[in-house]
């Protein structure tokens with residue numbers, strides 16, 4: 664973990680919210696390397712510095728890497744939602760670390776979300792520069808012809824810029840609908856739905872089945888699991904990092 668602001672570090676360790684942590688610092692209850700620190704701009708390197716609150720040593724949080732199968736009907740956010748809609752918080756009650764989702768799925772989209780307290784990995788999962796492919800199964804209205812598949816593969820201009828899938832294929836036809844597998848390495852809002860609607864094939868149902876080398880597999884909706892060491896090695900390497908267990 665690189666250097667972080669002291670209040671942020673205290674909040675990452677679950678001591679208090681960032682704002683409450685600022686109050687702890689201002690009131691002289693926090694020591695760094697045996698010295699009381701009241702300066703809010705101070706940064707600490709958890710691998711080097713010793714941080715104490717009220718004389719109790721604060722340890723860096725354990726790294727957690729979780730795969731969740733988000734069901735439709737849940738908001739991709741932590742905490743409570745206005746209007747009482749369900750959120751990820753309802754599915755992650757038994758995880759003590761403050762993990763956050765690396766990316767967003769729409770309320771009505773289901774499938775794989777990776778959650779972690781590792782900010783660098785989360786950033787690289789999301790940023791298009793690292794090119795991590797995200798794979799979706801999209802049930803769309805209408806029968807998508809081979810010519811349309813070819814046009815889709817060339818990409819199209821959307822209201823916020825050009826969009827082009829890394830790959831796209833028909834999995835099967837289901838009556839008047841088509842099941843497509845679509846891969847994008849970017850995460851603009853509603854990208855899959857907007858892209859497919861542009862070709863006259865609105866999405867009926869959307870599920871994310873993989874994030875880079877991590878696959879949803881048979882994880883039931885609403886359930887989570889820890890990523891395996893093998894998945895972590897592959898995921899870190901896919902975004903140019905080295906996994907150190």
Ligand code: URA
Nearest residue numbers: 768769772853855856
């Ligand atoms: N693209 C979408 O349109 N929705 C999602 O939830 C994810 C990608």
